[in-house]
Amino acid sequence: MDFDLDPRARRLLRTLIAQHIRDGEPVGSRTLAKRSGLDVSPATIRNIMSDLEEIGLVSAPHTSAGRIPTAQGYRVFVDSLLPMKPLQDTEVQQLRALLPAGAGTQALLSNTSELLSAMSQFVGVVTVPQRSQFAFRHIDFVPLDGQRILVILVFTDNEVQNRIISPRRTYTTSELEQTANYLNAHFAGQPLAEIRARLLRDLRDTRSEMEQLLSAAVELSEQALGGGGSSPEDMLLAGQTRLMGVQDLSDMERLRDLFEAFSRKREILQLLEGTLKAQGVRVFIGEETGLAQLDACTVVTAPYHAHGKVLGVLGVIGPTRMAYERVIPMVQATADLLGAALNPEPPTP
Numbered sequence: 001m002d003f004d005l006d007p008r009a010r011r012l013l014r015t016l017i018a019q020h021i022r023d024g025e026p027v028g029s030r031t032l033a034k035r036s037g038l039d040v041s042p043a044t045i046r047n048i049m050s051d052l053e054e055i056g057l058v059s060a061p062h063t064s065a066g067r068i069p070t071a072q073g074y075r076v077f078v079d080s081l082l083p084m085k086p087l088q089d090t091e092v093q094q095l096r097a098l099l100p101a102g103a104g105t106q107a108l109l110s111n112t113s114e115l116l117s118a119m120s121q122f123v124g125v126v127t128v129p130q131r132s133q134f135a136f137r138h139i140d141f142v143p144l145d146g147q148r149i150l151v152i153l154v155f156t157d158n159e160v161q162n163r164i165i166s167p168r169r170t171y172t173t174s175e176l177e178q179t180a181n182y183l184n185a186h187f188a189g190q191p192l193a194e195i196r197a198r199l200l201r202d203l204r205d206t207r208s209e210m211e212q213l214l215s216a217a218v219e220l221s222e223q224a225l226g227g228g229g230s231s232p233e234d235m236l237l238a239g240q241t242r243l244m245g246v247q248d249l250s251d252m253e254r255l256r257d258l259f260e261a262f263s264r265k266r267e268i269l270q271l272l273e274g275t276l277k278a279q280g281v282r283v284f285i286g287e288e289t290g291l292a293q294l295d296a297c298t299v300v301t302a303p304y305h306a307h308g309k310v311l312g313v314l315g316v317i318g319p320t321r322m323a324y325e326r327v328i329p330m331v332q333a334t335a336d337l338l339g340a341a342l343n344p345e346p347p348t349p
Contacts, residue, residue, distance in 0.1 A: 003055060003076055009048050012036055013057060014081040016049075017069045021321050024247050026066030071286035074298070074320055078283050082325055087333045095334060099341045105134070105157045109236055112314055112338050117239025120327055122246075122318030123262070124238045126338075127272050129311035131161070132192045139183050141176035141220065149176065151224040156189065157342065165223035171216065179216045192225045235269050237262055248319040249296060261293040268294075272313040275301045281332050286320055296320060300327050302335035306343035314338065 005013065015036040016027045029045040038045075049067055052058045057073035060066070069077065087095075098115055099108060109126045116124025135156045142150040147170050151163045171179075187195050199221060203214040240262050243249050249258070261267060271289055275282045284299040294317070301315035314335055316327055 003057065005076075008038060008040065009052060010081060011038060012045060012048055013052060013069075013073060014077065016058065016067065017073060017077045017081070020068055021323060024321060026061055026068050028066035031066070071288070071320060074285050074324075075288075078285070078324055078328075082328075084329060085325055086329050092333055092337070095337050096340075099334075099337050101341045103341065104159050105129075105155075105342060106159060108338060108341055109312075110238075112334060113236040113238040116314065116316050116331070116334060117242060119330055120316045120318060120322070121239075121242055122316050122322065123240055123243060124314075125268070125272065125317060126236045126314040127269065127312035128234055128236060131155070131159075133309060133311055134159070135189050135191050136225070137188055139180055139224065141171075141180050141224075143171070143173055143176060146170075149220070151220075153224070163224060165220070167219050167223060171220070175216055176220075178213055179220055182213060182217055183221060195225055196222055235265050235272070237265075243318070246319050248321050254296060257293040258297070261291060267291050268317075271299065272301055272315065275313050276303055276310050278303055281328050283324070283328065298322055298324075300324075300331045302331045304335040304342070305339045311339075311342065 012032055015032055019027045019031060019035055029042040029049060032045050032049075033040070033042050036045075049058060052073070053060060053067065056070055057076060058067040059070050061068060095115065099111060103111075106128075109128055113124040113126045116126075118124075136153050137156050138154040140152040142152065144150055144164065147166055147168075149165050149167065149171065151165055153161045153163065155161070183195075187198070190198075196218070199214065199218045203218055240259060243258065244255060249255060268291070271284070271291065278301070281300060281302045284294075284301075286295050286297070289295075289297065289299055296319060297317055298320045299315060299317050301313050303310045303313050305311065315331055316322075318327070
């Protein structure tokens with residue numbers, strides 16, 4: 001919704017929201033007269049506040065007790081009134097040191113959710129990319145009992161996964177070794193999602209003695225690499241208990257609903273994944289999240305990239321009364337640094 005506010009109304013709304021974010025109390029006309037720097041009387045301010053209340057940007061929780069911003073008021077503030085400040089260089093350097101390039105992906109993602117929570121004092125959240133988006137470095141097959149085989153996968157992002165598969169027939173140790181050697185020689189460095197298609201194409205085009213080896217490679221890789229090997233966690237959350245100390249979320253029923261949503265994860269994950277193609281930071285305020293449990297919350301998100309691809313989304317979940325001018329650049333900087341850590345620059349010769 002487009003609100004055509006004159007300069008005085010814009011300045012007063014910005015002053016009211018900034019003051020309310022600082023102290024959490026309704027803001028009265030006398031306070032606004034002092035803080036806004038406008039040379040107008042409290043009566044004029046009351047008239048402007050009445051107009052802002054009529055169009056739904058502020059509300060009065062109690063008679064004659066001042067006003068507080070509504071979700072729509074916060075939206076106008078974020079979209080057009082917010083004085084954004086980038087993180088200081090020292091803050092960026094501290095973040096970079098805590099997200100070092102070369103660390104395992106899972107460790108980086110876990111550190112990121114904890115960092116977002118610690119910096120914002122709210123909930124930090126990071127979606128976990130599927131393994132199919134990563135390339136593997138090395139694969140080994142180890143025969144177990146019966147037809148079961150242990151697959152050891154080493155990825156280019158330093159993660160190691162062990163999987164147990166049960167192929168349709170029994171493979172000898174020699175066949176498993178040959179297949180692993182073939183996959184390592186021809187497919188190391190390629191994303192898992194692309195390997196099966198190329199194997200099937202090679203099998204269709206090949207003849208004679210290679211056919212048996214390729215058939216084994218197709219069956220084993222279909223189980224070992226198929227489905228992308230999703231992480232056991234689709235989303236990492238940190239700092240949920242911090243919300244218990246937030247004044248605006250102190251209602252126990254509201255907190256219980258919120259914690260149930262965190263426990264289920266599914267709805268929040270869908271909200272985050274809906275921003276995968278977003279350009280930069282997205283801010284969802286109150287009902288904009290589409291989740292009743294988050295109607296008193298704001299979700300600030302940004303996608304993170306590596307190797308030219310969007311891998312996931314990270315962000316902060318907190319009350320609508322948050323320091324947007326700090327949280328928004330913090331989320332963007334963290335997304336940039338996480339992407340850089342997952343996609344380190346090659347060493348200079």
